[in-house]
Amino acid sequence: MLSFPNAKINLGLNITEKRADGYHNIESVFYPIAWCDALEMIPSENFSFASSGLGIPGNQANNLIVKAFELLKNERNVSFEGNVAIHLHKVLPMGAGIGGGSADGAFALKMLNELFNLKLSVSQMQEFASRLGSDCPFFIENTPKFCFGKGTEFENVELDLKGKYLVLVNPQIHISTAEAYSGIKPQKPELSTKEIIKRPIYEWKEVLKNDFEEKIIQNHPKIGQIKDKLYQLGAQYASMTGSGSTVFGIFEKEIFDLESIFKRCIIWKGEAGF
Template identity: 70%
Template sequence: MVSFPNAKVNLGLNITEKRSDGYHNIESVFYPIAWADMLEVVKSEEQHFQTTGLPIPGDAANNLIIKAFDLLKNEGLMPDAHVNIHLHKILPMGAGIGGGSADGAFMLKLLNEVFELNLSITQLQGYASQLGSDCSFFIENKPMYCFGRGNEFETVNLDLSKKTWVLVNPQIHISTAEAYASIKPQKPEVSIKEIIAQPINTWKDTLVNDFEIGLKDKYPKILEIKDKLYGLGAIYASMTGSGSTVFGIFDKELEGLSEMFSGCICWQGKGI
């Protein structure tokens, strides 16, 4: 069985306060887009994990796909199961678009179907939350207001599926620790949930990503890409997550992306 774990973007991201447990409270709106990896799972006599596409650094045992499989197996849901797993990696890693989290969440959904586990959405979300803060978002995979430490979600009424999304990744690696080092948490005057309820052409001056503000001086390329997207006619543009991917929302398709953003990974398509 094959599925296509897709990316998401952050429409705004506020770091509202530091928690007593060392994490931070945030608020954002997660929006799913059609840029995706390919993940195949087939029942097998032996366990096998193969990857193609973009090289994935680190130990395969730490991949969220494997962790998802081990989680359900250790829960006793498929004690004797073995599978062949093939991940074709398209989404750049550490890009602020949730590619790894999507892979883990979609693996849970695939296993639920392949082994007919009959897990509910709520149960799948519970398992996904054990893999990572934003993994449970990809279970329902629809626009959500995100709050708490990034693991609480509330459905929002937002449909941007007819817009054209352009994502530009300058292949700059920014660790989460580095992104947070430049942040001074504070509660915003207006919640992101209120801002995204307004027309999209009003977002430019009100919808911000706190990480972008903190990183723009150290990584001027991010601001250059953002300004270029606005120059090309973007209705709204911003860095997503902790970076370094920048996205623009358009009423039209663009031509020659790879030439305009030389040295970057680019994608153009629709939201979900």
């Protein structure tokens, strides 16, 4: 079985309050895009995991795909017998704010559910995904959502960017969670992101904000330079996505020659419809 775990962008990201459990409550609109990894699973006598493409740092046991397998395997209420050989071809950069690792974990849950006929409902898979990480539940339904709470609560939103073109530029700067939250002062925004996105896109520039952006751009000026350049190229809206270093722009038409403009960066472009 083969699937293509896709990235997402954040349209606005507000850190609204610090929680008693040490996490933060947020508000954001998550929008899926067609930049993907490739994930293959086949039944096997023994469990195995291998990867190609971009190198994946850290211990394999901490990979969300492996954790998804172990989670279902050890869940008492899930009749899961068997093993799989898994191969991940990693395309989506890590620490980039586009949810690549979260997508891999969520898609692994969905594939295991189908491959072994576990009959898990969407809500059950979302609950399992929430145990893997904050962004993971979004990728179960993989449709535009208003995200709130710890990042695991969602509402459907009416948002369709079909006909627009996206450009994502990653300067290969890894932003840790600790760095992203350093200096953040949680506060509730005057306008909710789910209300702002109802406005025409050209109005988003002044009101749709990512609370991580200011401090991260101070620490890494190149990220701000990328954002400015996307606006110079004609973006209707440009922003850093998530807590990572990737910057995206929404355009009316396709943009060319990006490699010569954004040197030594990872670039993806494509239609915004998913």
